[in-house]
Amino acid sequence: MTPLLTVLMPVRDAARTLGAALDSLCAEPGDDIEILVVDDGSRDGSLEIARGHAGRDPRVRVVSGARAGLVSALTTGVAEARGRLIARHDADDISVPPRLRASAQLLSTEPNVDLVASRFAMFKDDGPARLGMTRWAEWSNGLATHEDVWRERFVESPFAHPSITIRRNALDALGGYREGDFPEDYDLWLRLLASGRRVARLPMVGVRVRDHEARTIRSDSRYRPEAFRALKLRHLQAELLCPGEPVLVAGGGRVAKRWLAELLAAGIGVAALLDVHPRRIGRRVAGVPVRHPREAGLDPALAPLFALGAVGRPGARESVRETLRALGRTEGVDFVLVA
Numbered sequence: 001m002t003p004l005l006t007v008l009m010p011v012r013d014a015a016r017t018l019g020a021a022l023d024s025l026c027a028e029p030g031d032d033i034e035i036l037v038v039d040d041g042s043r044d045g046s047l048e049i050a051r052g053h054a055g056r057d058p059r060v061r062v063v064s065g066a067r068a069g070l071v072s073a074l075t076t077g078v079a080e081a082r083g084r085l086i087a088r089h090d091a092d093d094i095s096v097p098p099r100l101r102a103s104a105q106l107l108s109t110e111p112n113v114d115l116v117a118s119r120f121a122m123f124k125d126d127g128p129a130r131l132g133m134t135r136w137a138e139w140s141n142g143l144a145t146h147e148d149v150w151r152e153r154f155v156e157s158p159f160a161h162p163s164i165t166i167r168r169n170a171l172d173a174l175g176g177y178r179e180g181d182f183p184e185d186y187d188l189w190l191r192l193l194a195s196g197r198r199v200a201r202l203p204m205v206g207v208r209v210r211d212h213e214a215r216t217i218r219s220d221s222r223y224r225p226e227a228f229r230a231l232k233l234r235h236l237q238a239e240l241l242c243p244g245e246p247v248l249v250a251g252g253g254r255v256a257k258r259w260l261a262e263l264l265a266a267g268i269g270v271a272a273l274l275d276v277h278p279r280r281i282g283r284r285v286a287g288v289p290v291r292h293p294r295e296a297g298l299d300p301a302l303a304p305l306f307a308l309g310a311v312g313r314p315g316a317r318e319s320v321r322e323t324l325r326a327l328g329r330t331e332g333v334d335f336v337l338v339a
Contacts, residue, residue, distance in 0.1 A: 001031060001032065003033055005086070006034040006036050008074065009022075009037050009089045010038045010073035010091070011091045012042050012091075013046060021089065021095070027095075029098075031059070033059055035057070037050040037063070038073045039063070040072070040073040084167065086167075094210070096207060100165070102202055107165065114198060117200075118202040119205045122137045123208050139155075144201050149199050153189070155337055157189060173195075183222055190235045194239055232338060240336065241268065247269070248270070248302060249308050250275075251274070252290075255310045256273065256310040257285065258310075264286060274292070296327075303327075307334065
């Protein structure tokens, strides 16, 4: 039987958590599901654990390879997958049934949607997850519609990778996962959205994401904040920024200053830094004048320029959004929010 859906799970040295992860996937009913484990040169017994599950559940299939890295393992898995739909899962996370069935059902009934993500919950084995990860989960889970994700796509990665299911033909059309000095999943989401494809969110928590020190987001340099910012900027340049034209940066905190430095380092001019704090207005930061938004809105040299609302906290983000809208700007056309 050709499976409808393949769960793609790369594994490297995950013996401590792999059994529970596979048990959670095997709890999902249905013979039309394939669970594909791609072992990336594990040295701790992970391969034997995976093969043991394959011996007990015929839906589990194991592919082993050299220690070549996550993107290589993902690419191998996509090539090996037999399903028309590809779901992701990580070897340290717990899938919550019926996440896979619900994802497949949504993609069956919504032919214009190419990717669906579930909500997710963060946990640690020895206590609550870190506040930053919990806040990211709350923000991501709050992006309930395609329009929400599109609006906030340059703030942060809108999905947890192990929560998504994507159509195989869409993934192939996008060129699959790309190797580089950037987070491979966020790069895929941005390319998918830029292509005009639509996404959706299941209202259920479909995966429990384990927060621990060895997690890839902490141990791999491709997930450092600078790599995220550089990736966002490349996509902004490709989609929204006019070559050779300066931009405005709205925000007075650390996030705005980091974006100011990133833009200037990339050779992108910044005409003004917009801030409402009275003690900052009139100053210069890295040679860029600080202007009040109302004043800038009346300046014919600044009014037509694209603006980046660069703030980190959700409350401040909404304030900057409303400030830019009050100047007659349209989000996604005249400005976007970044973090």
